[in-house]
Amino acid sequence: xxxxxxxxxxxxxxxxxxxxxxxxxxxxxxxxxxxxxxxxxxxxxxxxxxxxxxxxxxxxxxxxxxxxxxxxxxxxxxxxxxxxxxxxxxxxxxxxxxxxxxxxxxxxxxxxxxxxxxxxxxxxxxxxxxxxxxxxxxxxxxxxxxxxxxxxxxxxxxxxxxxxxxxxxxxxxxxxxxxxxxxxxxxxxxxxxxxxxxxxxxxxxxxxxxxxxxxxxxxxxxxxxxxxxxxxxxxxxxxxxxxxxxxxxxxxxxxxxxxxxxxxxxxxxxxxxxxxxxxxxxxxxxxxxxxxxxxxxxxxxxxxxxxxxxxxxxxxxxxxxxxxxxxxxxxxxxxxxxxxxxxxxxxxxxxxxxxxxxxxxxxxxxxxxxxxxxxxxxxxxxxxxxxxxxxxxxxxxxxxxxxxxxxxxxxxxxxxxxxxxxxxxxxxxxxxxxxxxxxxxxxxxxxxxxxxxxxxxxxxxxxxxxxxxxxxxxxxxxxxxxxxxxxxxxxxxxxxxxxxxxxxxxxxxxxxxxxxxxxxxxxxxxxxxxxxxxxxxxxxxxxxxxxxxxxxxxxxxxxxxxxxxxxxxxx
DNA sequence: GCCGTTTTCGGCCCGACTGTTTTCAGTCG
Numbered sequence: 001x002x003x004x005x006x007x008x009x010x011x012x013x014x015x016x017x018x019x020x021x022x023x024x025x026x027x028x029x030x031x032x033x034x035x036x037x038x039x040x041x042x043x044x045x046x047x048x049x050x051x052x053x054x055x056x057x058x059x060x061x062x063x064x065x066x067x068x069x070x071x072x073x074x075x076x077x078x079x080x081x082x083x084x085x086x087x088x089x090x091x092x093x094x095x096x097x098x099x100x101x102x103x104x105x106x107x108x109x110x111x112x113x114x115x116x117x118x119x120x121x122x123x124x125x126x127x128x129x130x131x132x133x134x135x136x137x138x139x140x141x142x143x144x145x146x147x148x149x150x151x152x153x154x155x156x157x158x159x160x161x162x163x164x165x166x167x168x169x170x171x172x173x174x175x176x177x178x179x180x181x182x183x184x185x186x187x188x189x190x191x192x193x194x195x196x197x198x199x200x201x202x203x204x205x206x207x208x209x210x211x212x213x214x215x216x217x218x219x220x221x222x223x224x225x226x227x228x229x230x231x232x233x234x235x236x237x238x239x240x241x242x243x244x245x246x247x248x249x250x251x252x253x254x255x256x257x258x259x260x261x262x263x264x265x266x267x268x269x270x271x272x273x274x275x276x277x278x279x280x281x282x283x284x285x286x287x288x289x290x291x292x293x294x295x296x297x298x299x300x301x302x303x304x305x306x307x308x309x310x311x312x313x314x315x316x317x318x319x320x321x322x323x324x325x326x327x328x329x330x331x332x333x334x335x336x337x338x339x340x341x342x343x344x345x346x347x348x349x350x351x352x353x354x355x356x357x358x359x360x361x362x363x364x365x366x367x368x369x370x371x372x373x374x375x376x377x378x379x380x381x382x383x384x385x386x387x388x389x390x391x392x393x394x395x396x397x398x399x400x401x402x403x404x405x406x407x408x409x410x411x412x413x414x415x416x417x418x419x420x421x422x423x424x425x426x427x428x429x430x431x432x433x434x435x436x437x438x439x440x441x442x443x444x445x446x447x448x449x450x451x452x453x454x455x456x457x458x459x460x461x462x463x464x465x466x467x468x469x470x471x472x473x474x475x476x477x478x479x480x481x482x483x484x485x486x487x488x489x490x491x492x493x494x495x496x497x498x499x500x501x502x503x504x505x506x507x508x509x510x511x512x513x514x515x516x517x518x519x520x521x522x523x524x525x526x527x528x529x530x531x532x533x534x535x536x537x538x539x540x541x542x543x544x545x546x547x548x549x550x551x552x553x554x555x556x557x558x559x560x561x562x563x564x565x566x567x568x569x570x571x
Numbered sequence: 572g573c574c575g576t577t578t579t580c581g582g583c584c585c586g587a588c589t590g591t592t593t594t595c596a597g598t599c600g
Contacts, residue, residue, distance in 0.1 A: 023572085024583090025572070025573085025582085025583055026572050026573090027572090028572085028573095028583075029572035029573055029583095030572075032572090032573085033572085033573090057573090057574095058572090058573070058574095059572095059573085060572060060573050060574080061572090061573090062572060062573090063572070063573085097598090097599085098589090098598075098599095099598085100597060100598045100599080101597090101598095102596080102597060102598085103597075103598085132592070133590070133591060133592060133596085133597090134590095134591095135590070135591070137589085137590060137591085138589095138590065138591090141589085141590085185600090196600090198600085224587085224588060224589080224599090225588090226587065226588055226589090227587090227588095228587075229587065229588080231588095231599090240599095240600075242587090255585090255586095256600090258600080260584095260600070263584075263585085263600095264584055264585090265584095266584090267584040267585070268583085268584070270584090271584080272576095276584090276585085277584080277585085278584085278585055278586065279585085279586075279587095280586095
C-alpha cells in the first residue's frame with residue numbers, strides 16, 4: 001500500500017464528510033493527515049510497523065486506527081459506511097467550478113441529480129430555476145462551469161504553463177501601467193504540474209489593470225472580476241490575476257505563492273506570536289499596526305524565520321526546520337557542472353556527439369555524459385557490442401575537438417526477464433532503464449531491478465518509476481520501493497529532467513536525500529541539443545526535495561567524477 | 572478529528588467574489 005493510496009483514502013473520507021456537511025474542522029483534520037502522508041519521506045508502512053503512526057503531526061487515535069485497518073485489509077469500513085448513500089457522480093460534480101459540497105448535496109437531495117450529465121440536462125430544461133437561491137445567472141454560471149470542467153481535464157505540465165504566463169505578463173507590460181508583476185502560486189514553487197496560473201501585480205490603481213487583463217485577446221471566459229482580482233480562462237487553463245498595493249507586495253507574493261498548507265502553518269505561527277498575517281501584511285493584533293509587508297524576507301524575519309525558498313513551501317516540515325535554523329542550502333543551477341543523460345545519432349537522438357558536446361560547452365558545463373540506448377530496444381536502433389568501439393572513438397574524438405570532458409555512458413535495457421543489454425568495461429557510466437514490459441506486476445518489476453542491480457551494478461537507474469506526466473501512470477512500483485533497492489545495492493537514482501517524466505519526483509528526492517542520505521544524478525534524457533536546457537526542471541524538482549549541492553552528483557567537477565567512477569570500477 | 576511554552580476543553584487561517592435569501596452563505600484559492 002503506497003503513501004499516495006493511503007492519502008487518497010483519507011481525502012475521500014474528507015470529500016464525503018464535506019458533502020454531508022460535517023464540521024469543517026473534522027474535514028480539515030482528514031485533509032491535513034492526507035497531505036502529511038503524501039509528503040512523507042518514507043513509506044507509511046514502515047512508520048506503522050515501528051508503531052509510530054501517532055508521531056506524524058495531524059494523526060491521532062482515530063485516523064491512525066483507520067490507516068492501520070487500511071494497511072491490513074486494503075479497505076476502510078468507516079469510509080464504506082459513510083459513502084454508502086453518496087452517489088459516486090457527486091464527486092465529479094464537485095470538480096465543476098462553482099459547485100461545492102453544499103450545492104452538490106442539495107442538487108442530489110432536492111432534485112435527485114447524481115452526475116454532471118444529469119446536471120447539464122436539468123440546466124438546459126430550466127428545472128433548477130425554482131430552487132432557493134437559484135436564478136438565471138446561476139444557471140448560466142453552472143453551464144459555463146460544466147464547459148470549463150470538460151475542457152480542463154486536469155493539470156498541465158509546468159513547461160507548458162510557463163510560456164502562457166510569460167505571454168500574459170508581456171501583454172500586461174505593454175497594455176497597463178503598474179509597479180511590478182510576477183508569477184506566483186504553484187508555478188513559482190516549481191510544481192511539475194500546474195492547475196491554474198497565478199499572476200500578481202503591484203499597483204495603487206488596480207481598476208485599469210484588471211480591465212486590461214480581462215480584455216486580453218484569447219480570453220475565452222471571464223469567471224470572476226472584482227476591484228482587485230479577476231480570473232479568466234485562456235489557453236485551456238485558468239489564470240488568476242490579483243492586484244495589491246505597492247506597500248503590500250511582499251506580503252501578497254508570500255500569500256499568493258502558497259502553498260495553502262504552508263500559509264496556514266505560517267498564519268498559525270503568526271497568531272502564536274500575537275500577529276495576524278494576510279496578503280496585505282503582518283499586523284500586530286493588539287494595535288493593528290503593520291510590522292512587515294514590503295518584502296517576503298521582512299515577513300519571515302518578523303516571524304523569527306529565515307526566508308524560505310518557494311520550492312520548499314509545501315508544509316513538509318520546512319517551517320519547523322526554519323525555526324531551528326536548519327534550512328538546507330539548496331542546490332542551485334549555477335552549481336551544475338554537467339548532464340548525466342543524453343542521446344545522439346548513435347541511437348534515437350537528432351544531434352551528433354560533437355553537437356551535443358558543443359551545446360554542453362555553450363551551457364558552461366565542465367563535462368557531459370553521452371548515454372545512447374544500447375541494443376535490445378525493438379523500436380530504437382541502439383548501440384551494439386560490435387559498434388561500441390566506434391561509439392567510444394566518436395566520443396573521444398568530440399572530446400578532443402570541443403575541449404570538454406565527455407564520459408562514455410550507455411543506457412542499457414533491463415529486459416522483461418531481468419537480463420541486461422549490455423555492460424562492458426569501456427562504459428564509464430552504465431545507466432540501467434526499463435523501457436519494455438511496463439505493465440508487469442510489482443514483484444516482477446522489482447525482481448528485474450534486483451537482478452540487474454546485483455549482477456551488473458549499474459551506476460545509475462534511469463527514470464526509476466517510468467511515469468509520463470498526464471499520459472501514463474508508470475511502472476507498478478513506487479519511488480520508495482526502487483529507492484530501497486538503490487540503497488541496498490548502491491545504485492544512484494536518476495532524476496530524469498525530461499519535462500514529461502520528472503522521475504523520480506520531488507517526494508522521491510526528499511526520501512533519497514533525507515532518509516537514505518544517497519546522492520541523485522540529474523539527466524535531461526535530451527534527444528537533441530535544445531532539450532539539454534530542461535536541466536533546470538530537474539534542479540527545481542531537486543530543490544523541492546530539499547537537495548543540497550552535495551546531494552547532487554551533477555555538481556562534481558570533471559576530476560571528481562572521474563575519481564568516483566574509477567573507484568566504482570575496482571572490484 | 573487533532574492538539575496544548577496560556578488550554579485535556581475549546582479552539583482550529585484569512586479574505587475576495589458571487590448571487591441573491593437585503594445581511595450572508597457558499598465557493599474559491
